[in-house]
Amino acid sequence: MTDIVPQLVDWYDREQRDLPWRRPDVSPWQVLVSEFMLQQTPVARVEPVWRAWVARWPTPSATAAASAADVLRAWGKLGYPRRAKRLHECATVIATDFGDAVPSDVETLLTLPGIGAYTARAVACFAYRRRVPVVDTNVRRVVARAVHGRADAAPSSSPRDLADVEALLPDEALAPKFSIALMELGATVCTARAPRCASCPLSVCAWRSRGFPASTAPARRVQRYAGTDRQVRGRLLDVLRGRDSPVTRAELDVVWLSDTAQRDRALDSLLVDGLVEQTADGRFALAGEGD
DNA sequence: CACTCGTGGGG
DNA sequence: TCCCCAAGAGT
DSSP states (O other): OOOHHHHHHHHHHHHOOOOGGGSTTOOHHHHHHHHHHHTTSOHHHHHHHHHHHHHHOOSHHHHHHSOHHHHHHHHTTSSOTHHHHHHHHHHHHHHHHSTTOOOOSHHHHTTSTTOOHHHHHHIIIIITOOOOOOOOHHHHHHHHHHTTOOSSOOSOOHHHHHHHHHHHOOOTTTHHHHHHHHHHHHHHTSOSSSOOGGGOOOSOOHHHHTTOOOOOSOOOOOOOOTTSHHHHHHHHHHHHHTOSSOBOHHHHHTTOOSOHHHHHHHHHHHHHTTSEEEOTTSOEEETTTTO
């Protein structure tokens, strides 16, 4: 197969987006913060929150010193607030157990809260220039198309995905740029819907050479949102983010009147997740309010 | 492995 | 309008 490395790297040099966490003066911790925020949240929404976040809390220890409630407020409406809680926990572990320095090896990173297979490799590669395969949804889609000639990635099978990318990965000097370029291609050209193949820098693509066969994967279950517990949790948390002192149960109840059992279940799950706490007098607040 | 967990912009 | 889905992780 034609070597895609120079094609991809040259394209990235020309076309890369100017994202703040890619700049050379950004610390490993700040890269890690960006990776937490980018888990399932689009770049455009992350950017302003990341800027404010790293200006306010530039290090793990600074983040750990903040209250959980302030962390949840700074997270704002990025979604999946458990990520904010895990980021706070991650900062605490790094500050206390690792001398305020983000670990650089994948194995250690994987032991930290909120860091899984993707984020561990992204930090090792992008923050520490390690030659490790970085596999996210964009990379899996690009490899499925360009290498395997399929419209979509197969359901995630980590070992095989890692091996696929490992086979493409150049030497250490070029590996980080290659991996970020692969992700960038998937994010801006080889997109899930309406890929812009006319703008693709790859001279060889198995999917194209096979005539763009349609997806054979069974239609994915739609991820409904309206009416789910997640929506109720979102509304409850939105009330608490806007208040700096505990609120009564009645003030929370008004956000979801149609199904009181569901509302109770959602509030209970927020307590279980440690995102919300109940005061001695029975009112509710963001976890860690007042810490 | 299947499922849960927020939010909002674009096709 | 409605639906898809966006740099995943944990259970």
